[in-house]
Amino acid sequence: MDDCIYCKIANKTLTSYILYEDNDIICVLDILPPSKGSFLVFPKLHIEDYTSLNDEINQKMFTISKYISIVLKNKLKFDGLNILLSSGETGQKYRHIVIQVIPRFKDDNIKIYFNRFREDPSFLEELKKYITTELIRMSQQYLNSEKKEEREEIKKDIDYKLLNQWFEKRI
Structure with missing residues (x-):
């Protein structure tokens, strides 16, 4: 999609800090992170709905998220993680499947709220x-x-x- 920021990153028309890339997925540091070391993993193809994502790409996305998190923990010494997968009509600006990995630190003042x-x-x-x-x-x-x-x-x-x-x- 021409106006999708994730597609622009995948197509290299936007500068990014690539951590990992293969034929199917790309992983980049978040330039507007909620915490230090936050990163994004998403398919290179413009896929909006998680339920239509094939198993291989799904597995790749979560596997690379795990291993980059291991490496980051050694460097940043974070206390925990939040992993957020966004898909479809979830209030995000661009409808592209994306995993956002957010390292968490004690007293980081990040609040995630749900109306329960x-x-x-x-x-x-x-x-x-x-x-x-x-x-x-x-x-x-x-x-x-x-x-x-x-x-x-x-x-x-x-x-x-x-x-x-x-x-x-x-x-």
Whole structure:
């Protein structure tokens, strides 16, 4: 996207302090950080919705966040971390998936507020059942597709063995 700051950083049309980069993701120091050492990790492609992010890029983003945090902790001696993933319509100016890693120090005066409310237990129970049922369904679909691939491999194997047997009979 032409007006997206994250895309401009990824395309190198904006100066940044790159910590890590590969074909899929980029990690840069935050130039307007809430605390020293804050950094951002995001996909190079303009992806707005976390639920549409593929597993490989998701894993890369969180893995590099972890290892840069390890290195930073050695240098900055922070006391903890906040990790914030923003996606879609979350009030951010640019709708691009981004992980913001914020090193935390005792008495840093950073406040993160949420307006909390007591959820209805019947809704929580209904939501729990829905999520667990869907996770089971998704896992069964995955396992069934894996078994199908396995069956196809076995079939190829069997075909190959038959071909060998046929060939050996003719030698």
